[in-house]
Amino acid sequence: MSTQTPAGQRAGLRQWLGLVVLVLPAMLLFMMLTILFLAIPHMAADLRPSSTQTLWIIDIYGFLMAGLLITMGTLGDRIGHRRLLMAGAAVFAVVSLIAANTSDPAMMIVWRAVLGIAAATQMPATLGLVFATFADARQRAIAVGIWSGAISVGTGLGPVLGGVLLEAFSWRAVFLIAVPIMAVVAIGALLLPDHRNPAAGRIDLASVALSLATLLPIVYGVKELPKNAPLALTAIAIGAAFGTWFVRRQLRLHEPLLDIRLFGNRTIAGALGVFLLAATALGGVYLLFTQYLQLVEGLSPLRAGLWVLPGAALLVIVSTLTPALVRRVPPGHLIAAGLTTQVIGYVMLTQVNAVGGLPLLAAGFFILYPAVAPSMALTTNLVVASVPPHKAGAASGLATTCSDLGISLGIAVIGSIAAAIYRTDIATTLPTGLPERTAAAARESLDSAVPAAKTLSPELSTALLTPAREAFTSGLNTAAVIATVIAASAAILAVATLRHIPRTPAN
Known part of the structure; x- marks a missing residue:
């Protein structure tokens, strides 16, 4: 009806x-x-x-x-x-x-x-x-x-x-x-x-169950890898096994949950792969950027939000201009240019320090954040235009899925790596004389160290927060290195798989 x-x-x-x-x-x-x-x-x-x-x-x-x-x-x-x-x-x-x-x-x-x-x-x-x-x-x-x-x-x-x-x-x-x-x-x-x-x-409820049984164990394994490698690798292996089962089932079904054959289309595979990589790189760094503002720089939530606002405004502006730009520049080249610009921003974040690092951090973020807009704005149209009309709904769903999945993967994977680096660094730099409960909180995360430090004397609080903030910043720097590699890979993939797509006609 x-x-x-x-x-x-x-x-x-x-x-x-x-x-x-x-x-x-x-x-x-x-x-x-x-x-x-x-x-x-x-x-x-x-x-x-x-x-x-x-x-x-x-x-x-x-x-x-x-x-x-x-x-x-x-x-x-x-x-x-x-x-x-x-x-x-x-x-x-x-x-x-x-x-x-x-x-x-x-x-x-x-x-x-x-x-x-x-x-x-x-x-x-x-x-x-x-x-x-x-x-x-x-x-x-x-x-x-x-x-x-x-x-x-x-x-x-x-x-x-x-x-x-x-x-x-x-x-x-x-x-x-x-x-x-x-x-x-x-x-x-x-x-x-x-x-x-x-x-x-x-x-197909079985396919739904298999998709979640693939994704969640792998994510769990990635997060647990620094703490319990045998358990983490087992979880990843289980997820991979379910993933293989999922793919084989989709190829057999007449009406699959996910039409795997769509990925045989060069444009679809390229556009979705590029967008997934771009969103993954951004997701983890975006989280760490906002945490740096409050936990390292000590900004209030409102002031931290205001530091995000210029980047968000630029993202909207570039997203709005992208359909006009693609009339002059082929979409593959435009997406690759945006990702290359992101690389510059991520490289800047690799040099941020725990003290006085805000100007460089903000400049890098303002460069890299709006630069994801071409990929974000063009992916759905590229994918939908590459399939027959009766598959347009499934194709557009894939683009939205990549956005959600990429941001969440970035938080999980890059966030876990940054957390592991924090715990490794702070383990050797904590001051002596801390109450055990405070030391345990500080070893867990900077999120826990900051409120725990408020219970200490000013001298001991500074002695705790200085290495904790340096450890967090070290994790941010490493996350930015990883994001740089991911964004550069996405730019290369965009050129390799999307360069054949012509500019959008003016009419």
């Missing part, structure tokens, strides 16, 4: 108000990928998570959102995208309220995971409803552009909004902000047409 706008009919006020309803969750759900970046030091002071638990709290949301996007898109086709959007918004609001009142780090991981599932129900529903609401081709293109821009704005402004909320309230406000917004979405969805696809394929 479908009550979408009749073909060719131009949208009126009701449809444009409906677009506002669809843009709100698109912006908020991607904002929730990064909004905790500035909140984590304050959350850690209350919940006292381990460094590994901290990474899970941040990235489990993105992993489950990415892992279930395609599944939820199929579910929306079967039961109706509007119904799924309303249900997802209601669940997101309720669970956000619960998470805001959670005092246990393990339960916070659980609630962030549920939020990721609720987010996955809404993202494909919003895009499906954009297409159902706007039948006129020109208006639909404008609506899709606004929807895509909302994702860029949400990702960029997450830490900024987090800083504002933390300045006025506590870290719990970063969850509570979702409650009224999702209430508006659940009610405002009544403005939207009901849309479903009677010919939608069935949901």
Whole structure:
């Protein structure tokens, strides 16, 4: 059943108000990928998570959102995208309220995971409803552009909004902000047409389970590798085995969860590979950048958020200009140029020091952050344009999945490496005479060391925080080296796989 706008009919006020309803969750759900970046030091002071638990709290949301996007898109086709959007918004609001009142780090991981599932129900529903609401081709293109821009704005402004909320309230406000917004979405969805696809394929639950059984053990293994190598390698091996099973199953199914054969297309494989690498490099460094602002420089949440704001504004500007630039420059070259610019920014971050490092850190971030925009803005169009119309939905879902998955992988992999370097460095530089509980906290992470230092005398506090901040900065420098290599590899891949794509015609 479908009550979408009749073909060719131009949208009126009701449809444009409906677009506002669809843009709100698109912006908020991607904002929730990064909004905790500035909140984590304050959350850690209350919940006292381990460094590994901290990474899970941040990235489990993105992993489950990415892992279930395609599944939820199929579910929306079967039961109706509007119904799924309303249900997802209601669940997101309720669970956000619960998470805001959670005092246990393990339960916070659980609630962030549920939020990721609720987010996955809404993202494909919003895009499906954009297409159902706007039948006129020109208006639909404008609506899709606004929807895509909302994702860029949400990702960029997450830490900024987090800083504002933390300045006025506590870290719990970063969850509570979702409650009224999702209430508006659940009610405002009544403005939207009901849309479903009677010919939608069935949901292969076995494939869903296999995809998660592949991803989560590998991520767990990467995070545990510095602490327990045998257990970590076992988990990675288990994930790889499930991954092999998943791929073989997809190749056998008539209606696979993930059409592996799409990756045989050079453009699709190249665009998605480049975007995944770019998002991975950015995800880990973005987190460490925001932590440096508060934990090393000692900035308030609001001031830290304001340091993020110029980079976020530049990201939006470059994203907006990219469609015009690609009329003059082939997309593969434009994406490669952006990634090469990112390399310059990452190299600058390798030279940041714990003392007086803010100007260089900010300059590097302002260069590298907006430079990801060409890849972010062009990937979906490159992928969708390379498949037959009946596979366009699956192809666009892959692009969104790569964004979520890349940012979360960066937090997990690069964040774990930075944490391991911190623990290695601080183990040999801690001052003597510390209470055992304080020393244990300092050995875990800088998040734990800063509040623990407040219980010490000024002299001992300085003696603790100086090496702790140097150890953290060493981890940041190493993370930037890794990001440099990843971004350079992505630039080379862009030239190798996308250079055949011509410029977009002016008309």
